[in-house]
Amino acid sequence: MTSAKRRIVIDAGHGGHDPGAVGPRKLYEKDVVLDIALKVRKILMADPLNEVLLTRDKDVFIPLEERTSIANRKNADLFVSIHANASQNRQARGIETYLLNWTDDEEANKVAARENKISLKQMKAMNKQADTVEMILSDLNRENKRDESIKLANYIQRSMISNLDNDYKNISDHGVKQALFYVLFGAKMPSVLVEVSFISNPEEENRLSQDSYRQDIAKSIAAGLNTYVSSAPVIQKVAEFRHMSYSR
Numbered sequence: 001m002t003s004a005k006r007r008i009v010i011d012a013g014h015g016g017h018d019p020g021a022v023g024p025r026k027l028y029e030k031d032v033v034l035d036i037a038l039k040v041r042k043i044l045m046a047d048p049l050n051e052v053l054l055t056r057d058k059d060v061f062i063p064l065e066e067r068t069s070i071a072n073r074k075n076a077d078l079f080v081s082i083h084a085n086a087s088q089n090r091q092a093r094g095i096e097t098y099l100l101n102w103t104d105d106e107e108a109n110k111v112a113a114r115e116n117k118i119s120l121k122q123m124k125a126m127n128k129q130a131d132t133v134e135m136i137l138s139d140l141n142r143e144n145k146r147d148e149s150i151k152l153a154n155y156i157q158r159s160m161i162s163n164l165d166n167d168y169k170n171i172s173d174h175g176v177k178q179a180l181f182y183v184l185f186g187a188k189m190p191s192v193l194v195e196v197s198f199i200s201n202p203e204e205e206n207r208l209s210q211d212s213y214r215q216d217i218a219k220s221i222a223a224g225l226n227t228y229v230s231s232a233p234v235i236q237k238v239a240e241f242r243h244m245s246y247s248r
């Protein structure tokens with residue numbers, strides 16, 4: 001077993017003047033995801049091998065590109081951005097985990113457009129810009145980042161579904177998806193974005209307002225991260241080498 005520490009950056013979406021999605025009962029995405037991020041940090045810190053950094057630990061605005069820059073500057077091993085989903089359709093519900101990639105999936109593009117604060121039309125146009133997409137794809141292929149992000153996304157998604165499905169009714173599994181999220185652009189480490197539930201759905205908004213549900217989500221994300229770390233010997237070695245050279 002390696003004694004390497006892993007540096008995990010948890011990113012609570014939105015903040016400050018950007019409330020994110022707002023539920024029918026006026027619950028703000030920025031408040032929900034900050035609380036979940038703080039809970040994830042607390043759970044992960046119980047393991048002395050985990051070093052956890054938050055992009056924000058209070059209600060402040062941070063530009064999307066700054067969030068990944070923080071993770072890159074800190075030489076993070078993993079980056080997880082936490083969000084709550086929203087749809088015009090109040091019936092829409094469920095959990096999905098994203099990694100950065102090109103897509104022609106309409107629903108995925110709608111989610112990314114909202115998180116990027118651009119129109120769906122602009123989102124679709126971006127997917128057709130050959131140079132942008134090529135840059136992203138070549139970056140993704142470097143150092144198995146794409147494969148590792150898929151693996152990380154799968155562990156987190158599976159952990160959330162299996163844990164929450166035990167205690168809550170109608171947990172809907174949308175699986176692992178991909179889209180062009182600004183917040184994941186240029187991340188040098190495996191990185192994913194989790195949409196923990198739909199704040200636009202009255203029942204899910206009600207759950208998201210409860211401390212116990214947020215705690216269960218945080219536990220599930222942390223468990224998925226821990227499973228990934230213990231099953232990723234290559235990443236651990238990279239981290240070990242990095243920290244060794246740092247401690248000299």
Ligand SMILES: [Zn+2]
Pocket residue numbers: 013014020021029082083084115
């Ligand atoms: Zn969001």
